[in-house]
Amino acid sequence: MAFNLLLGFGLVMPFSALADGDPVAGxxxxxxxxxxxxxxxAKNKVGPSLQGIVGHPVATVAGYKYSKAMTDFGAGKVWDEALLAEYLKAPKVLIKGTKMAFAGVKADADVANIIAYLKDPAAAGQ
Structure with a gap:
């Protein structure tokens, strides 16, 4: 029984770690x-603005021209913490054909911190 409890805790841990990211470090x-x-x-650059992206439908930032791969992937999806974490780790693996040239964020702590920052940039003094 204790083993199952520990196993269950281990499975939940990565998700709680996302919620515990540090926006200043992010x-x-x-x-x-x-x-x-x-x-x-809300200013697009080479990539879309990420202002308010957490909880926002995928590939729908106004005024940004997304790749077909991203719009196809995004149909019916929302950028929640779990999907952002998966994408930030390896954008080209998750979405073959994305325009995003960035290879990904390797450290889990950096991913959690970036998501915390995107959720609340004001918490980082921004």
Whole structure:
């Protein structure tokens, strides 16, 4: 019984870690994204604005032209924490044909922190 409880806790741990990301550390980690994305304003750059992206339907930022691969992938999906985490780790693996050239964020802590920052940039003083 104790083993099952520990196993269950282990399965839940990664999801709670996402919720516990640090937006201040996320603002620092997000600097790798700033060449192509904004997080604090609704201004598209090479990539779409990520302002308010958590909870937003995939591939629907106004004024941004998405690849066919992204629009096909995004049909009916919303950027929740789990989907963002999967995408941030390996964009080209999740969505074959995406325009995003970035290879991905390797450290789980950086992924969690970036998501925390995207959820609340003001918490990072931004």
């Amino acid at each position: 603002a620092t980690a997000f600097k790798a994204c700033q060449a192509c994305h904004t997080a604090t304003e």
